[in-house]
Amino acid sequence: MSSPETSRVRRWVRRVVRTTALAAVLAGVAVVVPDSEVASTEVSFVKVERAQGVDLSPDVVWILAIGSDARPWEDKVKTRGDALQLVGIHTKTGAATAIGLARDSYVDIPGHGRNRINSAMVFGGPQLQARTVAGLIGIEPDYVMVARFEGVEGMVREIGPIQVDNPYAFSDVNLKKEGFRAGRIKLGWYDALAFSRIRKGLVDGDFGRSANQQRVIRGIHAKIVAEQRKPGFIEGGVAAVLKHTHTDASPVELYRIAQAITQVKANKISTCVVKGSIGQAGSASVVFPDVATARRYGNDARKDATIKRC
Template sequence: MTGVNELMGQDHEPAARKPRKRRPVVVVIVSLLVLVAVAGAIAFGYLFSLMNSFESKAQRIESVFPSGAARPETSDANKDALNFLLIGSDVRGGSGETEDLPSVPNGGRSDTMMLVNIPGDRSSINVMSVMRDTWVEIPGQGSHKINAALAFGGIPLLVETLEGMFEVPIDHVAIIDFEGFQSLTDALGGVTVNNPRAFTSTGSQGEHFPAGPVLLDGESALKFVRERKQFSDGDYSRVANQQLFLKSLMSSFLTPDTLLNPGRISTIVDEFSPYVSVDEGLGGAEIGQLAVGLRDVRSGDVHAFTLPNRGVGRSADGQSIVVNDPEAVGAIGEALRDDALTAYVVENGIGN
């Protein structure tokens, strides 16, 4: 399997050797974790079967962690917490601007990144989106949009950049693909979102999404999470819609119709396991153990938010950027190190 160090980025020349195309990866690994947790609550043997399915079908990402660089260490406070880096992949370029986005191993594009924190007590899940244009210090490269880390050094440099910002280790990396929303949404019979603002997606197959509750099928879900051009704040609303859809997706399968139907769970897990790409250290046994720990988590325990920032601005060389907020980064880093991010999010009212 080709490594990921050949990633391309905004305003940079393509790598000399193109990564070998792979099958598209599917949706968010958090969904897999919660589904399998439910299966684990039903029967250990069933959980073991699903873990074997994941182990045999999931794809692996090589070389995701920085080498030769000092990495943050865990402390007694956060030794049981886990942090996942989720990188968004979209073979059709969800932002509509595929030419300036980094390529990922499956031949798609990356314009979304999320840091998922699972506290040591496994009582909740925190999903923090990081705006791709956030202006940060990239180790060895100076100040750039955080997305440029992929261009300069692939996933290892992005991991190093985020670890340097928050001073906590990233334990695992996964690549997700918004194309996967389609199959998972359809498998659930549709997902209802409470759309905060009416809009019509762009393109020849544009679709109108009225304000209020909207039932999305798979194709509509893709349009919903990809759209950005119809919003005056661009990426801000797009990221908010992605978070909204993720929460609604979880709410859809955390229902008796799914939880009490082992066959349905098995079908969903088995269908998208081949499309999940994770680092080599995340195997079926590790996911099974984590899933059992998360068996009591429900949609209300999932907190999705965007890393607070100081709005849109201009870099010294004239680029449109998202201005980083060092105070917010410092506070969230401290909460992560204390294994208290859930309390921080709830107390500051930044999660949804």
């Protein structure tokens, strides 16, 4: 591809490929990626003001990863999230899970009636978004991560190509005309973004896209685990987060999360997507989530960050 064409594609991607939940998970992974390129304006890591009497295991850290739908001039923590992933990491056993949520899921938003789940960020920022997700799944996050598109680009460039297991071939005329073949494939920064953003051509649409985001997350984790033995890797990563990310979490908290991420075992990762039915709420097309299944995922994973079956 020529240089002008590359520039054109990148500009187009910046318009169309709005940051996904993958971006926020990448931001979380920044804890263990020394000297990340992600700018301080691209990532926010917010500690959730916990409700009284919340039943959670002290050994499991829950992070709500949100990709900001914000334009460059907008506040990313006050705009709709493009997609959401609730990530749980067990700090002792090496287990981890990710529960994907469709951005158009029609749910109760505390104090604001029923609306699309990602509207909670507009109404009340990360704190209300966390409470809204908790209302659906039954798990209240400890932290909320929010990142823009540039956060994804910088992080994948920093980590380098990853590998994912693609269940079937698919393509998109705009994002990836030649498409992705089925099987074990390698993804650079652009392909990782396209793989996690394509919806058309997928068997499950938005639900399939959320599952692909989780596949990319697995690939990123595997790459990080391969690098963790380098001297000072975790310490340098925490320093990078403090330097490049707006956060109210302490260095001790970040170090704990960093250690937990690097200790996650590939055979103890479980990922599921909360599916539902497509319908109408007034004139809006929405997803009516399967609440019973969402609660089952939450009940399964609450204590040990493990979902037995999707």
